[in-house]
Amino acid sequence: MQSIRAHRTGPPSVLHLEEVDRPEPAAGEVLVQVQAAALNPPDWYARGGYQQIPEGLRPPVPLPYTPGTDVSGVVVGIGPGVTGWEEGDEVLGLLRFPRGGTGSARGYAQFTTAPVEDLARKPSHIDHIHAAAIPMAGLTAWQYLTEYAPIESGQTVLVNGAAGGVGHFLVQLARRAGARVVAVASTAHADFLRGLGVDEYIDYTTTHVADAVKDVDHVFDTVGGPNGHLLIPAIRDGGVISPVFFGDYGEDELVRRQIRHLGGQVRSNGNQLADLVKLVASGDVRVAVDEVYPLAQAEQAHERAERGHIQGKLVLEVTH
Numbered sequence: 001m002q003s004i005r006a007h008r009t010g011p012p013s014v015l016h017l018e019e020v021d022r023p024e025p026a027a028g029e030v031l032v033q034v035q036a037a038a039l040n041p042p043d044w045y046a047r048g049g050y051q052q053i054p055e056g057l058r059p060p061v062p063l064p065y066t067p068g069t070d071v072s073g074v075v076v077g078i079g080p081g082v083t084g085w086e087e088g089d090e091v092l093g094l095l096r097f098p099r100g101g102t103g104s105a106r107g108y109a110q111f112t113t114a115p116v117e118d119l120a121r122k123p124s125h126i127d128h129i130h131a132a133a134i135p136m137a138g139l140t141a142w143q144y145l146t147e148y149a150p151i152e153s154g155q156t157v158l159v160n161g162a163a164g165g166v167g168h169f170l171v172q173l174a175r176r177a178g179a180r181v182v183a184v185a186s187t188a189h190a191d192f193l194r195g196l197g198v199d200e201y202i203d204y205t206t207t208h209v210a211d212a213v214k215d216v217d218h219v220f221d222t223v224g225g226p227n228g229h230l231l232i233p234a235i236r237d238g239g240v241i242s243p244v245f246f247g248d249y250g251e252d253e254l255v256r257r258q259i260r261h262l263g264g265q266v267r268s269n270g271n272q273l274a275d276l277v278k279l280v281a282s283g284d285v286r287v288a289v290d291e292v293y294p295l296a297q298a299e300q301a302h303e304r305a306e307r308g309h310i311q312g313k314l315v316l317e318v319t320h
């Protein structure tokens, strides 16, 4: 089969399409003929050798490395002990995250193995490209809102990075939970976010968030980084900051204003994914795909990802 592999960590050009052996499903796994695989930040963090993390703390990247945790495809083989899944089933999933460690999912390939507990069934009217775009970003939003950092109906919720993979799920799920949603994104995403039904949109390229909005109950920050603290004046005393990525929020100020700091790490979960897929299938939640690349152009897709300003998701289409 064909698979993307990197034999060293580095820039997107380390990704090559190669001929490799088809994997065998282990106990509790199925073999999936991959039709589409979405890109996620951990794919390019690992490919680049985790340069964002201080040396000494960087996780090892097993080589050769095949990125890809999010797939949609068709079951074509059944491993020992698997019941309830059959060849021909259409599935999607966030594979072995984070429990398998870097490189354990290997979605950028024509075939991959998948633990059945990580999978949900794909409704026939959602295509594989859009299905592959759901798992990691959608489950992150789902787990933040239901487990790590729940919100209450009637609250004002601000999503920073609202047009991105995680952000566009967060704004929609927060609205469904009854929140008034303020979305922060660059100029190009204004119409997109209004189309998702946000109550207020702030263009961070022209406006300081804290000048435009005050007394927010809960901020979800998918951007993080050294400017995270600029969001804090927009939050009411006793409110919540939920970093989806590490940010510098000024711990002393959080303590002084009794702002809680709530977050967590997304995990594979086929049952939660199935619940989210129902909302996509009914049209209640929209999945946005920014661009689609053929598997052989994983390098170009990673270059695009590194340029940022993504609206929804980038997806690789896999042909056979």
Ligand SMILES: NC(=O)c1ccc[n+]([C@@H]2O[C@H](COP(=O)([O-])OP(=O)(O)OC[C@H]3O[C@@H](n4cnc5c(N)ncnc54)[C@H](OP(=O)(O)O)[C@@H]3O)[C@@H](O)[C@H]2O)c1
Pocket (backbone or CB within 6 Å): 040, 041, 042, 136, 137, 140, 160, 161, 162, 163, 164, 165, 166, 167, 184, 185, 186, 187, 188, 189, 204, 222, 223, 243, 244, 245, 264, 265, 266, 267, 308, 309, 310, 311, 312, 313
């Ligand atoms: N905690 C977890 O388990 C978990 C799970 C998934 C992802 N993450 C992390 O969450 C982050 C977001 O992931 P993602 O997949 O959503 O990434 P993404 O699709 O690249 O989205 C990031 C979004 O942020 C926007 N943005 C960039 N700079 C901004 C700024 N200064 N202010 C406001 N918006 C800005 C970008 O577009 P514009 O600049 O054009 O608006 C883009 O739409 C990543 O760092 C990822 O590693 C964590």
